[in-house]
Amino acid sequence: MALWATACGGPRYSGSVYDDGALHFRTGPVPPTWRAIEADGTLLAFHDDQAPATVAVNGRCGVDGDDVPLPSLTQHLFLQFTDRRQTSQEEVSLDGRAALRTELVGKLDGVPKHFLVYVLKKDGCVYDFWRIADPNAGDAAPFESFVKGFATEG
Numbered sequence: 001m002a003l004w005a006t007a008c009g010g011p012r013y014s015g016s017v018y019d020d021g022a023l024h025f026r027t028g029p030v031p032p033t034w035r036a037i038e039a040d041g042t043l044l045a046f047h048d049d050q051a052p053a054t055v056a057v058n059g060r061c062g063v064d065g066d067d068v069p070l071p072s073l074t075q076h077l078f079l080q081f082t083d084r085r086q087t088s089q090e091e092v093s094l095d096g097r098a099a100l101r102t103e104l105v106g107k108l109d110g111v112p113k114h115f116l117v118y119v120l121k122k123d124g125c126v127y128d129f130w131r132i133a134d135p136n137a138g139d140a141a142p143f144e145s146f147v148k149g150f151a152t153e154g
Helices: 070-077 141-148
Strands: 017-019 024-026 034-036 044-048 053-061 082-094 097-108 111-122 125-133
Touching (some): 053 141, 070 082, 070 097, 070 111, 070 125, 082 111, 125 141
Antiparallel strands (some): 017 024, 034 044, 097 111, 111 125
């Protein structure tokens, strides 16, 4: 299980609870095959060595949470990818709110990838959950469990 703690009041993640002073939330379980990594523009990031896949969580408040619909927020996430083909998209419930779950295949720097993304708006904040994997990567169930355990706190 990943365990982060940052001195001087910076972001902290206990393996299930994230707190950076502005955002405070819990996640579902972090599988033992996931190891914490640093990734620009994310609150949390992991690499699943078994799948192989990269998992990331981002959150931002007061920027675009109120007036931008979930499909537009989702589409914006994929602007840098080429040869995009959406394979599914559905509205689901996450932490008592509507969220958009999207799967697509596309290329990142010319390399084919499978993307599974959830986008949630809650209390003026937008949360993005990513799983980026090779098109034939292993089971996404651990990622789904991680996301479905999400809840804001405080």
